Amino acid sequence: xxxxxxxxxxxxxxxxxxxxxxxxxxxxxxxxxxxxxxxxxxxxxxxxxxxxxxxxxxxxxxxxxxxxxxxxxxxxxxxxxxxxxxxxxxxxxxxxxxxxxxxxxxxxxxxxxxxxxxxxxxxxxxxxxxxxxxxxxxxxxxxxxxxxxxxxxxxxxxxxxxxxxxxxxxxxxxxxxxxxxxxxxxxxxxxxxxxxxxxxxxxxxxxxxxxxxxxxxxxxxxxxxxxxxxxxxxxxxxxxxxxxxxxxxxxxxxxxxxxxxxxxxxxxxxxxxxxxxxxxxxxxxxxxxxxxxxxxxxxxxxxxxxxxxxxxxxxxxxxxxxxxxxxxxxxxxxxxxxxxxxxxxxxxxxxxxxxxxxxxxxxxxxxxxxxxxxxxxxxxxxxxxxxxxxxxxxxxxxxxxxxxxxxxxxxxxxxxxxxxxxxxxxxxxxxxxxxxxxxxxxxxxxxxxxxxxxxxxxxxxxxxxxxxxxxxxxxxxxxxxxxxxxxxxxxxxxxxxxxxxxxxxxxxxxxxxxxxxxxxxxxxxxxxxxxxxxxxxxxxxxxxxxxxxxxxxxxxxxxxxxxxxxxxxxxxxxxxxxxxxxxxxxxxxxxxxxxxxxxxxxxxxxxxxxxxxxxxxxxxxxxxxxxxxxxxxxxxxxxxxxxxxxxxxxxxxxxxxxxxxxxxxxxxxxxxxxxxxxxxxxxxxxxxxxxxxxxxxxxxxx
Numbered sequence: 001x002x003x004x005x006x007x008x009x010x011x012x013x014x015x016x017x018x019x020x021x022x023x024x025x026x027x028x029x030x031x032x033x034x035x036x037x038x039x040x041x042x043x044x045x046x047x048x049x050x051x052x053x054x055x056x057x058x059x060x061x062x063x064x065x066x067x068x069x070x071x072x073x074x075x076x077x078x079x080x081x082x083x084x085x086x087x088x089x090x091x092x093x094x095x096x097x098x099x100x101x102x103x104x105x106x107x108x109x110x111x112x113x114x115x116x117x118x119x120x121x122x123x124x125x126x127x128x129x130x131x132x133x134x135x136x137x138x139x140x141x142x143x144x145x146x147x148x149x150x151x152x153x154x155x156x157x158x159x160x161x162x163x164x165x166x167x168x169x170x171x172x173x174x175x176x177x178x179x180x181x182x183x184x185x186x187x188x189x190x191x192x193x194x195x196x197x198x199x200x201x202x203x204x205x206x207x208x209x210x211x212x213x214x215x216x217x218x219x220x221x222x223x224x225x226x227x228x229x230x231x232x233x234x235x236x237x238x239x240x241x242x243x244x245x246x247x248x249x250x251x252x253x254x255x256x257x258x259x260x261x262x263x264x265x266x267x268x269x270x271x272x273x274x275x276x277x278x279x280x281x282x283x284x285x286x287x288x289x290x291x292x293x294x295x296x297x298x299x300x301x302x303x304x305x306x307x308x309x310x311x312x313x314x315x316x317x318x319x320x321x322x323x324x325x326x327x328x329x330x331x332x333x334x335x336x337x338x339x340x341x342x343x344x345x346x347x348x349x350x351x352x353x354x355x356x357x358x359x360x361x362x363x364x365x366x367x368x369x370x371x372x373x374x375x376x377x378x379x380x381x382x383x384x385x386x387x388x389x390x391x392x393x394x395x396x397x398x399x400x401x402x403x404x405x406x407x408x409x410x411x412x413x414x415x416x417x418x419x420x421x422x423x424x425x426x427x428x429x430x431x432x433x434x435x436x437x438x439x440x441x442x443x444x445x446x447x448x449x450x451x452x453x454x455x456x457x458x459x460x461x462x463x464x465x466x467x468x469x470x471x472x473x474x475x476x477x478x479x480x481x482x483x484x485x486x487x488x489x490x491x492x493x494x495x496x497x498x499x500x501x502x503x504x505x506x507x508x509x510x511x512x513x514x515x516x517x518x519x520x521x522x523x524x525x526x527x528x529x530x531x532x533x534x535x536x537x538x539x540x541x542x543x544x545x546x547x548x549x550x551x552x553x554x555x556x557x558x559x560x561x562x563x564x565x566x567x568x569x570x571x572x573x574x575x576x577x578x579x580x581x582x583x584x585x586x587x588x589x590x591x592x593x594x595x596x597x598x599x600x601x602x603x604x605x606x607x608x609x610x611x612x613x614x615x616x617x618x619x620x621x622x623x624x625x626x627x628x629x630x631x632x633x634x635x636x637x638x639x640x641x642x643x644x645x646x647x648x649x650x651x652x653x654x655x656x657x658x659x660x661x662x663x664x665x666x667x668x669x670x671x672x673x674x675x676x677x678x679x680x681x682x683x684x685x686x687x688x689x690x691x692x693x694x695x696x697x698x699x700x701x702x
Contacts, residue, residue: 004376006148007201009049009065009194014039016061021429024409026056028276029153031379031418035409035425045376048148049195050304051313052272064194064314067207068214071188075107080185081208083109084171085234087116088192088246090332091310091325092212092317093226100190102229103219110185112232116239116336117360118171123242123251124357125164125366127258130298135160137286137296139279140251141368142166144195145304145313149276151373154283158370165203165368167245168196171236172205174360190215192246192312195304202371211314237356238339240349243332246309251301257350265298271306278302382421390417394427395436407431453691 017039024033024040032046054062074081083104089097101112122142130138137160141147150157165173172187186207189196200206241257244250248270255262269275285295310325311317317325340349382390396402396413408416408429419425427433
């Protein structure tokens with residue numbers, strides 16, 4: 001897979017990413033991260049796979065990518081697989097790294113090889129290269145992150161990378177060469193490094209990169225206890241000193257076997273914060289011609305991870321103390337040295353090791369070449385004018401605005417400006433930019449506070465005016481309520497009078513009906529004595545006058561009843577007028593009774609006259625008939641009056657109901673008024689509180 005496209009070895013969980021830029025701050029190459037959006041994403045073709053961002057991300061938004069799922073799936077499918085295991089297994093599976101071999105074989109892995117033996121072959125290759133080629137400067141390359149860094153960012157250092165494979169590639173090539181029985185087997189690499197996937201892609205060697213952390217988690221999920229499996233040795237000759245290769249300086253420890261004192265011309269360096277600046281400085285030294293003047297060491301024993309492969313990016317040992325990690329490695333070294341005869345016969349041990357390695361080493365077999373990936377790194381550098389324009393977008397107008405605070409993650413304002421110039425970030429992620437916005441917002445807030453104070457003051461004045469209007473309204477409501485109470489009392493009194501009048505009228509109607517009946521009876525008697533009353537016809541003239549008076553009274557009564565109906569329709573204060581009408585009705589009734597007495601007296605005289613002069617009875621009959629008609633008319637009028645009084649009584653009850661509702665509404669209005677007064681007072685208090693808060697905010701912002 002010799003292309004410029006690099007396999008992702010780190011992924012971003014965008015749900016967890018909070019755009020804090022801790023990943024950018026931790027990244028040695030910065031611009032593989034894109035912070036221009038809401039989440040920081042990765043350009044995998046610029047990412048070297050150092051894994052530093054994974055440790056820096058406290059939100060667990062950066063995660064490793066490996067082939068563990070594919071590996072276990074292949075095991076389930078019974079595919080032909082062998083495995084190679086990195087020497088860091090001794091520190092990642094303390095005292096159980098050989099039991100791990102037993103577990104792998106129980107799952108169908110045909111053979112398990114120790115990368116420590118590949119490390120022995122690697123140092124053997126290095127020493128031959130140094131002895132034969134006499135390089136002035138050689139960079140060890142067991143770490144794929146360092147190799148990718150040089151390939152992308154400092155291709156001028158490619159000639160100085162050791163032209164020999166890493167320990168893992170040495171053991172893979174050794175298997176392919178010296179163990180042909182595994183020719184058709186896929187190779188799973190149990191590795192402490194996420195970046196190894198890149199190395200396998202570039203060389204077309206290695207099928208599955210299974211990180212120790214993924215393997216450990218898988219065993220936990222499956223509840224696998226390694227102690228329950230048999231401890232099995234590796235299927236290759238035992239390594240010796242190179243079992244320390246996973247420690248910082250492990251290469252140098254092994255190289256001392258071949259070249260005692262090589263440490264005096266070797267630079268041991270590890271850790272993201274030191275190795276990459278060191279390599280950048282080395283490139284500058286070489287470009288200035290200083291590489292040939294002894295300014296650079298013969299060998300650079302370098303690793304990406306500060307704790308070496310024991311605490312690599314594919315392990316869970318990032319927080320484990322280095323001494324604890326290395327104790328297991330030193331323990332294993334003592335064990336493998338014993339297999340070669342122990343420390344008492346160092347020279348004999350070296351011969352035995354050299355003999356074993358020679359049987360597995362062939363010139364040219366482990367050579368390694370590299371590729372120039374600098375085309376992946378296309379970064380536009382702004383000139384001074386362009387840089388100034390970018391600074392303006394960051395609200396940086398002079399040296400006083402250049403903070404170099406590293407909040408953005410680039411370590412300098414210039415680094416951030418370059419990122420923005422290339423569309424890899426945005427001004428909102430600049431601390432100074434944010435502060436300037438805050439300052440601008442503060443000034444705006446001050447202005448808003450002033451305007452708010454003015455508005456609040458005006459609102460308070462409006463509130464005072466509203467309160468005055470409400471007070472006036474309350475007074476009017478109280479007066480209206482009092483008037484309603486008075487009107488209600490007067491109308492209730494009037495209604496009582498109307499009811500009494502109606503009752504009296506009903507009683508008079510019954511008496512009048514009796515009178516009508518009696519008149520009818522008298523009229524019948526008069527017919528019997530018609531001949532006797534003819535003589536006294538002239539005596540009934542007084543009766544005729546009296547009857548006329550009764551007719552006038554009836555007419556007046558009718559008019560008064562009409563007036564009473566009109567007065568009742570107007571209600572209100574006119575109720576008092578109805579009382580007057582009722583009085584008139586009573587007086588007319590009394591007049592009617594008086595005239596009735598006169599009629600009775602006259603009738604008595606007539607009767608006496610009838611007795612003496614029967615000749616007058618004819619005229620009397622006529623007069624009695626006329627009187628009967630008038631009485632019937634009067635009775636009809638009285639009935640109409642009683643009906644009107646009944647209707648008036650019904651209407652009065654409706655008026656009473658309306659007055660009750662009016663009183664209830666008046667009470668509701670008073671209650672609503674008090675609620676409105678409470679709310680306006682609360683509102684006034686709130687407005688005053690806002691004024692105080694606004695003044696306090698303005699004072700604090702200053």
